Amino acid sequence: MGGEIRFLLNDTEISLTEAGSRDTLLDFLRLNRRLTGTKEGCAEGDCGACTVLVGRLHHGHMHYEPINACIRFLASCHGCHVVTVEHLRGADGGLHPVQAAMVEHHGSQCGFCTPGFVMALYGLWMQNPRPDMLAIETALQGNLCRCTGYEPIVKAAFAAGEAGGQNFDALTVERDRVMAALIAMPRERVQVSRGDDRAILPADAADLAAVLAENPKATIVAGATDVGLWVTKFLRDISPAVFIGHLTDLKRIEITPGQISIGAGVTYSEFEPFILQHFPEALDYWRRIGGWQVRNAGTIGGNVANGSPIGETPPLLIALGATMTLRSTEGARDIAVEDFFIDYGKQDRRPGEFVESIHIPLKGDARIAAYKVSKRHHADITASAAAFHIETDGTTIIDARVAFGGMAATPKRARAAEAALKGQPFAAESFEAAAKAVANDFQPLSDWRASAAYRQTLAANFFRRFWLEQSGQEHRLRRVE
Ligand SMILES: Cc1cc2nc3c(=O)[nH]c(=O)nc-3n(C[C@H](O)[C@H](O)[C@H](O)COP(=O)(O)OP(=O)(O)OC[C@H]3O[C@@H](n4cnc5c(N)ncnc54)[C@H](O)[C@@H]3O)c2cc1C
């Protein structure tokens, strides 16, 4: 077992023998290393002022993504390359092309948000040298600017793409050295602490089971896009925390003829190409989860395991008929995702168990849709969400699975509405009957996101919208590419 957290910070190798589970990367950067270019705005993953790039080895390549340093725990940086705005420079040692484009196009006024925007645009510039408008909008979903306005920033994003220069960028030039340094970092179990506060990084999934058997009350931390807020907003104690975001055996995606299996540690961004390939109808829904930084960190396993009634993947997974594998030192068991959610805050997870993987059946010809309604289009919490999986023989509805979030204490199927659809003609009247029947499925709450009556109306209208789309009477609201 190792007793050091090791990672690369820009071009400096960091080795920490003392760290607490709750230490954030942002505090380390600003308070310990005095790298104050990275800003703190909201401390909850919403504003992007703290955006840094985190690079990690993935199938023998370095993969860099923007993430929010405010809700990233320091211990989870083990084995990574953390890149802050201070590391940016142009080929001549002056401004980086992204920074030069921001200056040229007046992309900054007060400047507080600017390093975060620069880092998100830097991540985009690395991954997509010639982005279109949709790619730029998607990359900037997680960054807020209160004074400049987005048009100059978008212009800067286009201009940076035109300027090019990726081959001369520091992260390209240094790549071999960075990879060699990361490969040299040991992959054994790591434990560090500060006083009683402990952070543990298991060596692999089998070791995770052993760690949880030894520490059944431990907090599992994957992408920390939920747990991070428990610490920054609620000052909760999470020790001992078991970090799993680095476990490559929880990051596998396997496709067999009838099924796609997703490791619990797969992030939204990692799964997005598979959504595009297998469930393109859900792509817009997928890209509305958090902002880009959140999707680069947040995992599908974390979204299911947290048991939230407004998590976005559970309605989709339930509608698609997904199952999940839970593992412990006692072995593995499979359950339907819908059965995992017992009641508010109560899931079917036994002490020592973790979510290992999720399995979605692939049925070629079903009609699928996923909808989310929130106060803002991007980076906002769901008022209500619905996912549809409807099978027909061309004229009759053979099977209907319709699941909702935000309507009950757990994500839940609309059984009465499903019954109103099954065996009925694939026609407007059937969806109108389901729109009426769904009133019997849920007694939603009123809260600051939406009133109960509004949620009931939404639920009914999702059925009408589904029919209008399926019958070609309504164009999809957003482009699907
Ligand atoms: C700004 C912002 C916007 C967001 N927007 C959305 C949104 O639009 N839609 C949405 O659904 N969510 C949203 N979220 C919530 C969050 O991103 C998701 O719930 C995310 O999927 C959680 O995954 P994670 O890996 O970050 O989990 P973590 O925060 O690491 O963990 C979440 C919970 O799951 C447990 N856990 C994690 N992995 C496992 C595992 N393998 N086995 C057992 N337990 C596990 C943890 O112990 C914890 O209880 C947002 C969050 C932020 C900060």
Ligand code: FES
């Ligand atoms: S400080 Fe706002 S996202 Fe981190």
Ligand code: FES
């Ligand atoms: S330049 Fe002031 S918040 Fe963006």
